[in-house]
Amino acid sequence: MGFNFSENGFNQLLESLNQDYQIYAPVRKKNKDSFSANDLITYDLIKSLEEIELTVKSKYSAKEIVFPIRETLFHFVEGEQFIASDTDDKYIIFLRPCDRNAFKRLDKIFLENGPEEDIYYKRLRENVKFFVIECTSGFDSCFCVSMESNTVEAEDYAAFLRFEENGVSCEVNDQDLAVEFSSQAEEIKFEPQFIEKNKVEVKLPDREKLTNEVFEHQLWTEYSQRCIACGRCNTSCPTCSCFTVKDVLYDENKKSGERFRRWAGCHIDGFTEMAGGHNFREDYGDRMRYKTMHKIYDFGERFDFDMCVGCGRCDDVCPEYISFSKCINKLSTIIEEGV
């Protein structure tokens, strides 16, 4: 069902949705990025259309809403374990097709990989409705078309929105929300549009030809020199799902504390460190290789699509100007030309 809202009308819709949902969207936080006087574009709660930042890509993705950067697994007191009870909070997340597709990757790991579901992810994920933002021109570093994550299927979203000069046109799939939408807008015909060509294109290496010989290639040695293992490419990535589990004791009472998890990144020191100090990937070029292979090969071997969605954030944030899309293309060329 398609609808058209004036700006006011859409704000009224948001207001009524806000009664039942926490609404997250990319916003602009004035002067809050790392460098002074730079704005931080990131996810936060919104109440009105004006707060949504649509002109720039967000530095971090919506991942942190469903897979928080730091999340308590349980508290303990005198050896008894207590998990925080579920909240009934429901969420609406505004996001672009790439980021919607990134959640499909997270779903694979947290809900399908291994013998059990991750209950912490699941209990948040179940309460999310996606509002996909139509994205037809993208940004400079995007390569979602090459990664086949420029499009979404109707079942992937509750609503699909086109932000226009004087309002919002959209399509609603979610039956619960349809009532809400239809009571406040006029019905129109709506056909979602998707970007068909990015400025950046990557050619994925031929899976058949991707042998371990390429692991020894000097391509990676270049990154040994360039990468500083800061981990920004991991933390900005909407599909990186790794985490570390840690315990803390609360200062006051050595008998109580919590076990929590927090994001981990395969570029960061300590990722493979075992008790006793042995590390499996000391070299930064090896870490670049490991990440690259995970994003465009390993994940796809286990599941039916690649992990990387081509959002380009890792390119945007790398302080050493390492471009992931360039790396993929270099790898393909090497493989084409024979290692």
Next chain:
Amino acid sequence: MSFNTKKIKKNAFRITKDREVTALRIRVPGGHINAKYLSLIKEIADEYGNGTLHITTRQGFEVPGISFADFEEVNKKIAPILEGMEKEIGVKIADPREGYPAAGTRNVSACIGNRVCRYSNYDTTEMAQQIEKNIFPNDYHVKIALSGCPNDCIKGHLQDFGILGMVEPIYHQERCIGCKACVDNCHKRVTSALSFEQERVLRDEKRCIGCGECILQCPTNAWERGEQFFKVVIMGRTGKKNPRLAKPFLKWASRDVVIAIVNNVYDYIERHIDTSLAKEHIGYIVDRTGYPKFKEEILKGVELNSECEIADKINWNGYQTGEKI
């Protein structure tokens, strides 16, 4: 030739080795200049000077080789510079066609600041221009320089007032992934103000100099860029008599406080300057009155922000000539 050398000097011209010629000093408040003025300066150097330019340590230009006969004409010629680079930012200039109205208070210099530099905590040029507006023209000899961060690239530690940008880093444990990049960096490059205990970062406020490097290091923006503050170091100097580095006077001072104390300097000088000396520099006046007197007077009427810390005592040391090197 007959002219009043004092008047000439006040007009920003120099008495040089060569009796026939003078050199013109052009101020660049905040050290940032619209490139269009460079062509005008070039024109003056070619037409009136000897075709060369000297770039000064205070970020001005000196145009040597100008004949004394031409100085009024040169003043007229630089009117657009006074208009554009002084009047424009609010400096009171009665008649831009008469050249610089004073030369005592030196050009307020600044490092490149956050228009370019990643470390800078603020726009140094913009603030330097505001200070220039407040204190210029003035005959008293005061040197002020602004750096974006405690790296102090403009060498504020050699000035009467070195104003160094600070920022309050605000830690959000819920965004921290424990990578310790901030902790290691602070330990290696700054003051070891951070430690990692019970899986969280602790900041020792006493050691923290507000440089903001932790904010820059963090891969998750767990360090939020908080309010902007300043460290003010004072009474550093080169010079023949007792050269020395400036010492901290204020830490975590707000911008308003910094602006207010700089404004107050002139009344203090007025009251205590030894007029028998040729242009006594403020540092020597402070040596004479002592720091407590300086502190009392310069803080008069200044409403300190609650975070602001003030030095109880300052001992500059420096070195005295006559000591064995």
Next chain:
Amino acid sequence: MSLTAEKSLKNPYLSQKAEILEIFQETEIEYTFRLESDFELNFGQFLEVSIPGYGEAPISVSNFTDQWLELTIRKVGKLTDRIHDLEEGDYLYLRGPYGNGFDFENYQDKNLIIAAGGTGLAPVRSLIEYAGNNLDQLSDFEVLAGFKDAGSLLFERDIKRWRQKFDVLLTVDKTCDIWGECVGLITEHIAELHLENIANTEVIVVGPPPMMKYSIIEFQKLGVPDDQIWVSYERKMHCGLGKCGHCKIEDNYVCIDGPVYNYAEVKEIRD
């Protein structure tokens, strides 16, 4: 906050309390803890072991029965230091078991050789016990165990017992006069093993990465095909559930697909 007991059962991150029944000293820094247990275990599986407040670590089960299980723990950090302070009657926190473990069917009626280096003996100890008690299910059985020095010898009491039933070739890297055993690296003694009928032989190699690498090369030299070699990998496993990513090597999650692999399947993979 509330204790949601019913949910706890479904929460794979929660541990269960297990009482320490007995503690055996193995070496100066390694102790075996026998804990009460009702886990259904396979040889070579591991548990996530913790003490709330001190963290969690993957530790392989070094032996088990229906009533108890044993964990052989080396003192290497915050958690294990704390564990070593515990006494009989104290508790450890366990969740699991995780990983595939050794499937005995793969060795049934075969000539089984187990080569273990140092702490690598722990994950195969339960399998050795089982094999020793069921020698009729194997055509031949032999263990080669190597240690750095006499001081790092594990399961001394077991080895003595094992030797009454089957061959255990023991070697220490450095001279040792305690048992008058062979001296030298494991790799130097592989040729002494009963490898007459290679076609019917299965070899298990477990130990530190360099020991595994060079032992495998030795077995290969003697003609053992890759698919008759089995390995068990140790990685940093934070979840044991295929979620945290720390144990991933290429498209393998060691915690769920391993830790036991047929070498033919993993010989190419690289960290």
